[in-house]
Amino acid sequence: MRSAVEMSHLFLRNVLHSQAVCVDATLGHGKDxxxxxxxxxxxxxxxxxxxxVLLETVQRIGDSRLEAHCQGHETMEEVLTQEVDAMIFNFGYCPHADSKIKTSWSTSLVAVQKGLQMLRKKGRMALVFYPHAQGQMEAERIESYLSTLDSQDYWVIAFHPLNQRAVPYLVGVEKRKETSC
Structure with a gap:
């Protein structure tokens, strides 16, 4: 079975092409x-x-196509000037870094809302949630919001094992038409 991150990459792969603009809303060590x-x-x-973490990751990746910003994902509209083909979030904390620094549901929800507005038609967003206590609340708040989206505008799916509780899982969103959230 594939991990939630591997599943997120499979979900996003169909919208990637040579002109694609992508957002890694939680850079961390740069896997996405x-x-x-x-x-x-x-x-x-x-x-x-x-x-x-940002400086180490940018240096290690060493690719001029990566434009990294040392700011919260909830401020993405300050940087993004074009529509986005794919966007990914890995909520929680950065492994092998300060585990006290975590995403929070309030700023993450704002980032997801802004990200949905910036997706182009047929663009996709992958959200990987982790089962720690704060992560569970973050997942519940964001999923609650996503469940209110009009199905004519967005397709929202969840990939998670039914027989396991405390494992990371994926929620995927595809924008079906031009909208304003």
């Missing part, structure tokens, strides 16, 4: 940004609030 770059996307815009 590297995935976008490996698929030949034109540009990857990433957000990370930990400057040391």
């Amino acid at each position: 940004s590297q995935f976008f770059l490996d698929q030949g996307c034109r540009q990857v815009i990433a957000f990370e609030i930990q400057e040391d």
